[in-house]
Amino acid sequence: MAVGHDHGDGHSHGPTLSKDAPEEERRSKERAIAIAAILTGGFMGAEVVGGLISGSLALLADAGHMLTDFASLILAWLAFRLARKPADWKRTYGFDRFSVLAAFVNGLSLFAIAIWIVVEAFHRLRDPSEVLGGLMLWVAVGGLIVNILAFWVLSRAEGDNLNVRAAALHVMGDLLGSVAAIVASLVIIWTGWTPIDPILSVFVVLLILRSAWSVVRESGHILLEGAPRGFDTRAIASDLAANIAGVARAHHIHAWSITQERPMATLEVDIESGANAQEVRLEVKKRVQELTGVEHVTVEIADGDARSDHG
Incomplete structure (x- = not known):
């Protein structure tokens, strides 16, 4: 038997986004993650306070989502930082796979958030509480502005990167949560009907779960060494x-x-x-x-x- 190998010309096992992707592309994604983390973490405290004072589940749910988003964005940012480390004899592919692991963890965290929101919404529907619609509205509007900025930054850098996509999905969930909180606050101000608050919270959860499953499925497929899409x-x-x-x-x-x-x-x-x-x-x-x-x-x-x- 005669054996030969062809690895392709100019291929490096170093941590690059793709065969010919420049390092600047990686750094731009890393900066986008960092900016989104700063925006999300900076507004999270205000939303927690606003949710507690107003009594709004929509705001508290969104604040809890922002907390996990902040942690997820930090994890995504850390993945890019680790990917800079060069390959060595122990890790011949470097640390690139860590970004896939970060995407998988971030996707799973969305399911944990969804369960918490649904359980809390059930309790709120059984035992309605007073909600200050005016305060809720202003905090929700502020959250919407912050989330739009963060999502815009991430969407410009997303491309085909699962790590950035998972981060953008978290922020999208926050953005939808802010929209739901605005709608709920307006309904409460105009009609006084507080059940709209937990109902819209659950609606937001249902919107993001499909995309969350997509991220978990794709990142899990990579972690299990599955064949790339279209490879038969x-x-x-x-x-x-x-x-x-x-x-x-x-x-x-x-x-x-x-x-x-x-x-x-x-x-x-x-x-x-x-x-x-x-x-x-x-x-x-x-x-x-x-x-x-x-x-x-x-x-x-x-x-x-x-x-x-x-x-």
Whole structure:
């Protein structure tokens, strides 16, 4: 058996967003996370005080959400900071995967928040309490302004990064919570009907849970070394055998992602007798890249009669 590997030209295992992404792109995302954290953390205290004084569950729920958002944004920011550390012999891919772990934790925290809000809303509906609609309105308007600014900053930097996307989802939940609090306060001011406060709180929860599940599912898929989106090992094996001259069989095909932006693949190719191993390897690598968009492809050539050079 002759074995050869092709890792692709110019590939580095260092912590980059993607093969050709500049470091400035990473830093811009890191700055966006930091700005959003400052905005969220700065207003959180005011919302807690306003919620306690006004008696509004919508405000308290939003304040609790902002507290977890602040922690989540700090975690997301820390993930970018850790990703700067270079790869070493122990961690050959560096710390890029930490950002996926941060996204997974942030997604799960949204479910914890949702459970707390639903339970509290149930208690409020059973035992309604007085809500100061005027104070609630002003605090909610302030929260809306802060959340719009934070979401705008994050949405400009989001791209395909799961970590930033999870952070933006947290802020979106806050933004919707502020809108719900404004609507609830206006209803209370005009009609005095306080059950609108917990009802709208639950409505906001239902709006964000679908997106929260999406983040948890995608980040969990990466953590479990699942294949990148659109990577079908069966289709690739059939395509290579049918379209690349000299390929007898493609097998042991594996694909995974370090982060959402760093997919990788390995495969073994049995070549026909007399085929040039180096040429087949290059053609297979090119074809897999065209079919899947995965830049880092490792190809192993195996054939008893073929001569293989290491690329």
